[in-house]
Amino acid sequence: MNFHVLTLFPELIEQGCRTSILGRAMENGYISLSTVQIRDYADNKHGRIDDYPYGGGAGLVMQPGPIERAYQAARERIPGAHRVIYLTPQGRVFSQSMAEELAQETDLVFLCGHYEGVDERVLERIVTDPVSIGDYVLTGGELPAMVMIDAISRLVPGVLRNQVSAEFESFQDNLLEYPQYTRPEVYEDMRVPEILLSGHHAKIAQWRREQSLERTARWRPDLLDSAQLTQEDREYLAKKGLQGR
Ligand code: SAM
Numbered sequence: 001m002n003f004h005v006l007t008l009f010p011e012l013i014e015q016g017c018r019t020s021i022l023g024r025a026m027e028n029g030y031i032s033l034s035t036v037q038i039r040d041y042a043d044n045k046h047g048r049i050d051d052y053p054y055g056g057g058a059g060l061v062m063q064p065g066p067i068e069r070a071y072q073a074a075r076e077r078i079p080g081a082h083r084v085i086y087l088t089p090q091g092r093v094f095s096q097s098m099a100e101e102l103a104q105e106t107d108l109v110f111l112c113g114h115y116e117g118v119d120e121r122v123l124e125r126i127v128t129d130p131v132s133i134g135d136y137v138l139t140g141g142e143l144p145a146m147v148m149i150d151a152i153s154r155l156v157p158g159v160l161r162n163q164v165s166a167e168f169e170s171f172q173d174n175l176l177e178y179p180q181y182t183r184p185e186v187y188e189d190m191r192v193p194e195i196l197l198s199g200h201h202a203k204i205a206q207w208r209r210e211q212s213l214e215r216t217a218r219w220r221p222d223l224l225d226s227a228q229l230t231q232e233d234r235e236y237l238a239k240k241g242l243q244g245r
Pocket of ligand 1: 086087089090113114116132137140
């Protein structure tokens with residue numbers, strides 16, 4: 001998977017993505033990152049890439065030309081068809097299932113906006129997917145791009161050392177993950193649930209399923225609407241007096 005990021009703050013993206021698991025995955029060639037400084041494609045010697053909005057209003061808008069030229073520079077490194085994601089609070093909200101879908105791509109381009117946003121015409125010309133990371137407004141698209149790159153990367157084969165850990169976690173089947181415990185066995189008088197020490201794999205699996213159901217019903221009941229529940233799951237929730245919405 002090759003990530004290409006069009007941004008006014010390449011150093012932010014580089015520092016954020018080249019550490020920890022993603023940094024190791026880049027060193028080992030499972031993913032790659034290239035950033036393009038939009039300001040390098042300004043059409044004036046001051047590097048100015050924004051201007052006042054037509055029609056009036058507060059703030060500045062990023063101009064179309066520098067962004068399109070930065071995109072053309074990124075495109076020279078991309079051999080085939082690719083999606084161009086514009087990070088915007090107006091986009092489809094990012095989710096685990098979108099991360100899974102995007103992890104199938106070979107190249108992804110991210111456009112990070114700033115100020116009041118981006119001239120609509122360049123968005124119409126180059127963007128395939130407007131994506132939001134949630135219903136709140138940030139100062140720029142760099143953090144959202146990093147959130148997406150992180151979530152997508154860990155689904156790329158080889159990035160996680162233990163791939164199984166990406167297969168049984170929150171949002172699989174629209175359920176939250178069960179609670180996790182590690183050593184010590186007793187912490188501040190709190191014991192690890194006995195079942196987890198039993199070595200009985202079937203019972204542990206059942207306990208975890210029940211914990212997932214219970215946690216999802218309490219914390220994110222909206223998810224249960226689309227969860228694949230068995231008759232046994234429904235009976236368990238009913239017994240606990242819990243249900244989806
Ligand atoms: N005026 C814009 C609007 O109301 O839609 C918001 C602009 S915001 C201050 C500046 C930039 O931050 C956006 O162009 C976008 O790239 C990024 N951004 C802000 N919030 C975001 C979110 N929730 N998800 C994705 N990108 C976001």
